[in-house]
Amino acid sequence: MISIQNVTKTYGDKTAVAGFTAQVESGKITGFIGPNGAGKTTLIRMITGVLKPDAGTLELDGRNIETQPLEAKKLFGFVPDSPDLLLRLTGREYAEFMADVYQVDPDTRKQRLEALAREFEMTDALDTRMSDYSHGMRQKAIIIGALMSDPDIWILDEPMTGLDPGAAWILKQKMKEHASRGKTVFFSTHVLEVAEKLCDRILLINQGQLKYDGTLENLQEQYPDKTLEEIFLEVTGRV
Numbered sequence: 605m606i607s608i609q610n611v612t613k614t615y616g617d618k619t620a621v622a623g624f625t626a627q628v629e630s631g632k633i634t635g636f637i638g639p640n641g642a643g644k645t646t647l648i649r650m651i652t653g654v655l656k657p658d659a660g661t662l663e664l665d666g667r668n669i670e671t672q673p674l675e676a677k678k679l680f681g682f683v684p685d686s687p688d689l690l691l692r693l694t695g696r697e698y699a700e701f702m703a704d705v706y707q708v709d710p711d712t713r714k715q716r717l718e719a720l721a722r723e724f725e726m727t728d729a730l731d732t733r734m735s736d737y738s739h740g741m742r743q744k745a746i747i748i749g750a751l752m753s754d755p756d757i758w759i760l761d762e763p764m765t766g767l768d769p770g771a772a773w774i775l776k777q778k779m780k781e782h783a784s785r786g787k788t789v790f791f792s793t794h795v796l797e798v799a800e801k802l803c804d805r806i807l808l809i810n811q812g813q814l815k816y817d818g819t820l821e822n823l824q825e826q827y828p829d830k831t832l833e834e835i836f837l838e839v840t841g842r843v
Contacts, residue, residue, distance in 0.1 A: 608625060628788060635793055638810050691742075699717050761792050
């Protein structure tokens with residue numbers, strides 16, 4: 605579970621996230637949606653400890669990301685919004701690096717890397733530098749790296765971007781499987797169809813504030829005879 609309590613982040617006179625409070629429950633896929641610039645990536649970076657909030661607390665399975673950073677960071681795998689990381693490494697070297705960070709034993713990492721590379725059709729590309737990968741291949745390499753430790757909490761920022769349909773399908777299946785094991789899946793997306801088909805629950809953010817927290821079914825019941833796109837535009841003040 606991820607606990608977000610009254611979290612605020614400002615940049616000068618701009619408030620990126622304002623008093624955000626929510627619980628991301630285990631055993632569910634929670635989608636995080638909102639327009640560009642709404643504060644999604646800023647909040648995710650605070651949850652993962654990349655940014656420090658100006659106010660509020662963030663806990664991952666009871667570990668505070670500010671006061672217990674190492675304990676908290678051991679619990680999650682993170683796919684950032686850009687896959688352009690450590691591009692001088694090969695895909696294998698990147699996965700091994702992530703396994704080293706999380707202290708995954710040699711036998712387990714070997715089996716896990718082989719399985720993940722096979723699933724994402726990356727076996728033949730593992731020993732190629734990531735700088736030579738396409739955007740989609742880099743995305744797959746980052747996803748593989750994030751899953752090398754089999755973390756309890758998955759935090760994914762626009763994870764489908766650049767993936768081919770086959771890889772996107774595999775990732776969705778793995779997200780469903782992870783949640784079915786009672787684990788936590790929290791991911792941001794701007795593709796409403798993905799959220800509609802995949803999520804058990806959504807958090808909708810606009811201008812740094814939580815605008816909706818619940819199921820898509822309940823949201824649609826509040827706006828009968830409207831499409832999800834129309835609901836989204838109305839809730840975010842776009843119409």
